[in-house]
Amino acid sequence: MLNDTDRRILRYYQSDPKTTMSDLAKAAGVTGSTLSRRLDKLCEQGVLHGLRGRINWAALGYSVDVSLRITLDKTQPRAFDEFIAAARKVPEVTQIQTFLGRVDVRLEVIARDMAHYQQVYRDRLLVLPHIADVEALMHVARVKSDERLPL
Numbered sequence: 001m002l003n004d005t006d007r008r009i010l011r012y013y014q015s016d017p018k019t020t021m022s023d024l025a026k027a028a029g030v031t032g033s034t035l036s037r038r039l040d041k042l043c044e045q046g047v048l049h050g051l052r053g054r055i056n057w058a059a060l061g062y063s064v065d066v067s068l069r070i071t072l073d074k075t076q077p078r079a080f081d082e083f084i085a086a087a088r089k090v091p092e093v094t095q096i097q098t099f100l101g102r103v104d105v106r107l108e109v110i111a112r113d114m115a116h117y118q119q120v121y122r123d124r125l126l127v128l129p130h131i132a133d134v135e136a137l138m139h140v141a142r143v144k145s146d147e148r149l150p151l
Contacts, residue, residue: 001045005030009038010047057094057110064111065139068125069103071132079130080104090124103135 002010005028012019012027019027025035042048057065072079080098087093087107095108109125111117126134 002047005034006038006042006047009035010042061112062110064113064117066109066111066117067137067139068107068109069135069137070105070107071102071134072104073130073132074104076130082129083131086128090120090128092120092124 009024009028009030012024021035022032025032028035030038039048043050070083072083076082083105084096084098087096087105090109092109092111093107094110095106097106098104099106107125109117109120111120121136
C-alpha cells in the first residue's frame with residue numbers, strides 16, 4: 001500500500017508535525033507539488049486523518065485523569081449502543097474504547113480535581129445505562145506517549 005516515498009514522507013511528518021510543507025518536502029526528497037499530491041492520497045486512503053491538535057488538559061486546569069473499565073449488563077440487547085450514546089454526551093469523557101473480553105468499555109475521563117471527579121463520577125457516569133461493574137484506574141504518570149510508527 002505504501003511505497004518508499006510515502007514511508008519517507010510519513011516518517012518525517014510524524015517526527016515533527018509542525019514542520020512547514022516546504023521543509024517536509026525537502027526532508028523527504030520530493031517537490032512541494034509531489035508532497036501535496038502524496039498527502040492528499042494518504043488522506044483519501046485513510047492513512048492520515050488530517051491535522052489535529054493534541055490538548056494538554058493539565059495546562060487547562062484538568063489535573064485528574066482516570067481510566068474507567070466498565071463491564072456492561074449484556075443481557076440487554078442494546079446495552080452497548082445505549083451506553084455509548086449516553087457516554088458520548090458526558091463532556092469530561094475524552095475517549096471511549098470497546099473491547100472483547102471481561103471488560104466491555106474503557107472510558108478516559110478528565111476532571112479539574114478530585115472533588116470535580118467525584119461529582120462527575122456520581123452524577124454523570126454512574127447513571128449511564130447498563131453498567132454491571134466499574135473499575136477506576138487513577139492515572140499517576142505518563143511513561144510513554146508516542147504515536148509514531150517505525151516506518
